[in-house]
Structures are given as structure tokens and as C-alpha cells.
Amino acid sequence: MTEPTRPMRRQDIRRENEKAILLAAEKVFAEAGFGGATMQLIADLAGLPKANLHYYFATKEELYRSVVQNIFEIWLQAANCFDAARGPVDGISAYIDAKMEISRRHPDGSKVWASEVMHGAPVLQDYMESTLREWTDGRVEIIGRWIEEGKMDRVDPRHLLYMLWATTQHYADFGHQIETLNGGKSLSDRQWREAKENIKRVILTGIGAQPA
Amino acid sequence: MTEPTRPMRRQDIRRENEKAILLAAEKVFAEAGFGGATMQLIADLAGLPKANLHYYFATKEELYRSVVQNIFEIWLQAANCFDAARGPVDGISAYIDAKMEISRRHPDGSKVWASEVMHGAPVLQDYMESTLREWTDGRVEIIGRWIEEGKMDRVDPRHLLYMLWATTQHYADFGHQIETLNGGKSLSDRQWREAKENIKRVILTGIGAQPA
DNA sequence: CTGAAAGCTGACCATACGGTCAGGATGCAA
DNA sequence: TTGCATCCTGACCGTATGGTCAGCTTTCAG
Numbered sequence: 001m002t003e004p005t006r007p008m009r010r011q012d013i014r015r016e017n018e019k020a021i022l023l024a025a026e027k028v029f030a031e032a033g034f035g036g037a038t039m040q041l042i043a044d045l046a047g048l049p050k051a052n053l054h055y056y057f058a059t060k061e062e063l064y065r066s067v068v069q070n071i072f073e074i075w076l077q078a079a080n081c082f083d084a085a086r087g088p089v090d091g092i093s094a095y096i097d098a099k100m101e102i103s104r105r106h107p108d109g110s111k112v113w114a115s116e117v118m119h120g121a122p123v124l125q126d127y128m129e130s131t132l133r134e135w136t137d138g139r140v141e142i143i144g145r146w147i148e149e150g151k152m153d154r155v156d157p158r159h160l161l162y163m164l165w166a167t168t169q170h171y172a173d174f175g176h177q178i179e180t181l182n183g184g185k186s187l188s189d190r191q192w193r194e195a196k197e198n199i200k201r202v203i204l205t206g207i208g209a210q211p212a
Numbered sequence: 213m214t215e216p217t218r219p220m221r222r223q224d225i226r227r228e229n230e231k232a233i234l235l236a237a238e239k240v241f242a243e244a245g246f247g248g249a250t251m252q253l254i255a256d257l258a259g260l261p262k263a264n265l266h267y268y269f270a271t272k273e274e275l276y277r278s279v280v281q282n283i284f285e286i287w288l289q290a291a292n293c294f295d296a297a298r299g300p301v302d303g304i305s306a307y308i309d310a311k312m313e314i315s316r317r318h319p320d321g322s323k324v325w326a327s328e329v330m331h332g333a334p335v336l337q338d339y340m341e342s343t344l345r346e347w348t349d350g351r352v353e354i355i356g357r358w359i360e361e362g363k364m365d366r367v368d369p370r371h372l373l374y375m376l377w378a379t380t381q382h383y384a385d386f387g388h389q390i391e392t393l394n395g396g397k398s399l400s401d402r403q404w405r406e407a408k409e410n411i412k413r414v415i416l417t418g419i420g421a422q423p424a
Numbered sequence: 425c426t427g428a429a430a431g432c433t434g435a436c437c438a439t440a441c442g443g444t445c446a447g448g449a450t451g452c453a454a
Numbered sequence: 455t456t457g458c459a460t461c462c463t464g465a466c467c468g469t470a471t472g473g474t475c476a477g478c479t480t481t482c483a484g
Contacts, residue, residue: 010481013431035248051432054473173330180344202367250441264463434475439470442467442468443466454456
């Protein structure tokens with residue numbers, strides 16, 4: 001009885017190996033930080049010899065950069081919810097949902113991102129000064145418009161955004177703390193739902209945007 | 213013209229060197245993470261030869277542990293505000309003030325703490341399961357009482373605490389991001405004040421505890 | 425079928441790091 | 455002054471890590 005292992009096409013091989021490496025790297029970088037992560041560990045987790053990693057990613061820095069950029073993409077995508085919305089209730093609700101979903105589904109990525117920023121964003125500085133700034137300015141403007149239209153109280157849009165980022169990402173970055181305080185168990189579906197509802201309710205009420 | 217360099221007493225020497233090392237270590241650990249930090253760098257920053265570090269702190273782990281415990285002390289002290297308060301407005305306001313002050317005065321410590329938790333709290337696990345849990349349970353009870361007394365809305369106390377932690381620590385842990393979005397300048401006195409006021413207002417309003 | 429390009433990898437290297445230690449310098453109590 | 459405990463440090467060591475490379479296997483276009 002032989003393994004089928006149908007011969008992979010070149011394309012597939014490359015794609016699958018890169019995916020496996022990036023996934024393993026995300027986990028290891030999240031758990032150990034850039035300095036604490038080792039190529040050997042990533043290789044083991046990806047099920048590949050170390051030298052093979054260097055075939056796809058020349059250096060540890062390059063691999064790290066790829067991981068961080070991946071996260072940044074996901075992070076930015078959550079923004080779309082914001083734009084389509086007609087008011088703060090819709091927009092902020094959707095954004096909180098999206099970001100909580102990221103915290104739940106990609107906790108490792110979130111941690112890598114947090115780590116990157118905490119260490120002064122050595123890799124992402126340029127992104128932060130261009131893409132992130134533009135994104136933020138755009139959202140600040142939207143929120144400002146909502147205020148002018150009387151759809152919410154006069155709350156500083158920037159600080160409101162920071163609040164949204166902080167509260168949602170906290171559930172990923174400090175997930176271990178939350179689990180410990182939850183009796184060592186990870187949050188259940190219900191608890192995640194409650195967390196989301198709490199955040200939405202407090203913030204929406206707090207900014208004077210009454211839920212419909 | 214000779215340096216006075218009055219001969220230090222033993223006690224003073226020990227105290228001052230330990231202080232210098234801990235300060236340097238806090239900064240280096242915050243900037244590079246545990247894995248990325250090197251004893252040599254810490255030594256240089258403290259102005260001491262590397263071997264001298266090992267005279268005071270046997271291993272890197274031990275030094276790190278000391279740094280983390282220091283922060284934990286400060287972190288817990290901010291809790292006192294909570295107890296003395298007669299209601300959510302006083303208590304939560306004071307707590308936000310205290311935690312924002314920590315974020316501003318000890319950003320490095322805050323980052324080290326965040327990093328420790330993100331990496332699964334290898335050093336502080338026992339503290340989290342004992343001291344932190346007790347502290348949290350106590351505060352949950354206080355908030356629960358406030359709710360029963362009709363001083364605020366029925367908001368899950370735990371998620372409220374997470375929200376407080378997240379929003380305040382965000383200004384330290386993600387300080388670099390905030391500075392970048394602030395045109396590369398660190399927040400001014402006024403901006404810090406605005407941040408605090410925004411957080412207080414949104415949360416206190418959000419939980420239905422009207423400011424006096 | 426064939427040869428060249430892509431994919432793979434064990435063995436190897438240089439370096440940097442945490443930690444050690446022998447022995448010197450310094451303060452301090454008696 | 456003396457003796458001792460504390461403080462200090464340059465030189466050293468073993469190890470782990472990021473990275474290299476020569477040469478192998480596999481895919482696939484022509």
C-alpha cells in the first residue's frame with residue numbers, strides 16, 4: 001500500500017511550502033518574539049529541514065517581514081466595514097465584530113503585530129507612516145462627519161479609534177491573562193459573544209450613538 | 213580638579229548598582245524582548261562591565277524576573293484607588309488616572325509586562341493565578357455591588373476591567389504607533405489630558421454612571 | 425528522451441551570546 | 455593596622471544560532 005502522493009506541480013509545492021513556513025513562523029514569532037524565535041524551531045514546526053527555509057526566505061528578517069505584512073493586510077481589511085456604514089452604530093458595530101473575529105481567529109498574528117509595534121516598528125515604520133496614517137485620517141474624517149451630523153457626541157475621533165483598537169486587540173494579545181482569569185479555560189462561544197456585546201454597548205452608549 | 217567621588221558605603225553601592233541595572237534592563241527588555249535583549253547591551257547601558265551584572269543577578273532569567281516583578285508591584289498599587297471609592301465615578305476615574313500615569317511614566321515597564329503576558333507569562337504564571345486573580349475577583353465584587361446599588365448599568369464586570377486595562381495600557385504598549393500617527397511627536401501634556409478625559413467620559417457614560 | 429531549471433538537504437562555518445572564574449581592589453569592623 | 459567580606463572585572467569557554475554550499479533529486483518544456 002503506497003502513499004498516493006501524486007506528484008505535485010512546481011507551483012503547488014512553492015505555494016504550500018511557503019504557506020506552511022509562514023504559518024509556523026507566525027506561531028513561533030508570536031510565542032517567542034523575534035529575538036527568541038529560531039529558524040530551527042520554525043523549520044521543525046513546518047516539517048521541513050532548516051536549510052529549506054532559507055531556500056524560500058533568505059534571512060530570518062525576510063521571513064519575519066513577510067509574516068508581519070500578512071497580518072497588516074488582514075488588519076486593514078477589517079476597515080471595509082467602516083466605509084460602507086451609514087452611521088456610527090452600524091460602522092462601529094461592524095468594526096468591533098471584525099476586529100474581535102481577528103483576535104479570535106488570528107491571535108498569533110495579532111501578537112506579532114503588537115510585538116512589532118512595541119519594539120518600535122523596525123519593519124513596518126514606512127507602512128505606518130503611509131498606509132496606516134491614510135487609513136486613520138480617513139476614518140477620523142468619517143467620524144467627524146458623524147459628529148457634525150449629530151449622530152454621536154463630540155468624542156475625539158483619534159482617541160475613539162485607539163479605544164477600539166485597544167479593546168479588541170486586548171482579547172488576542174492578552175488572551176493568556178484572560179484565560180488564566182477564566183479558570184485556565186479559553187473563552188467559550190458565549191463568552192466571546194458577551195465580550196463583543198459588552199464592548200459595543202459600552203462604547204456606543206459612551207459616545208451617545210444609541211443602538212437602533 | 214579631581215572628581216569628588218566620595219567613597220560609597222557598601223549598602224549604597226549595592227542599591228545604586230542594582231537600580232542602574234534594573235533600569236537599563238527594563239529599557240532593553242522593552243525594546244528587544246527577552247530573547248532579543250543581551251546582557252552586554254544592558255551592561256553598557258548601565259555603565260558596568262558585563263561580568264558585574266552576573267555578580268548582582270546570576271542569570272538573565274533572574275534579572276528579567278526582577279524587572280517583571282517590579283512592574284507587577286506598580287501595576288497592583290494602582291488598585292488602591294479603586295477600594296477607597298464610594299462609587300463607579302470616583303473609583304473608575306481614579307483608576308484610569310492612575311493607570312494612564314503608569315503608561316506615561318513607565319512605558320518600558322508596561323511593555324515588558326505586555327510582552328511577558330503575550331508570551332504566556334512563563335515567569336508570572338503563579339502570580340497571575342494567585343495575586344492577580346484575587347485582585348480581580350475583589351474588583352469584580354465591588355463593581356457587582358455598584359450595579360446592585362443602581363450606581364451603574366448591568367455591565368459584565370470582568371469585561372469592563374479588561375476594557376480599562378486595554379484602553380490605558382494601549383497608550384504605553386502602542387505608544388510608538390500613537391506617536392507616528394501624531395506626526396512623529398510624543399503626546400503633549402494637553403493630549404495626555406484629552407486622552408484621559410475621553411476614556412473616562414466614554415466609559416463612564418457607557419456604563420451609565422453619570423459624572424457628578 | 426533529455427537537459428536545464430527548480431526544489432531539496434546534510435554537513436559545515438563564523439559569530440555572538442550567556443555564563444564562569446581567578447585574582448585584584450575596596451570598604452569596614454575590630 | 456589587620457584581616458576579611460564584599461565588590462569588581464578581563465579573559466576565557468561551550469553552545470546555539472543564522473546562514474552557506476556542494477551536490478543530490480524532481481519536475482517539465484521542447
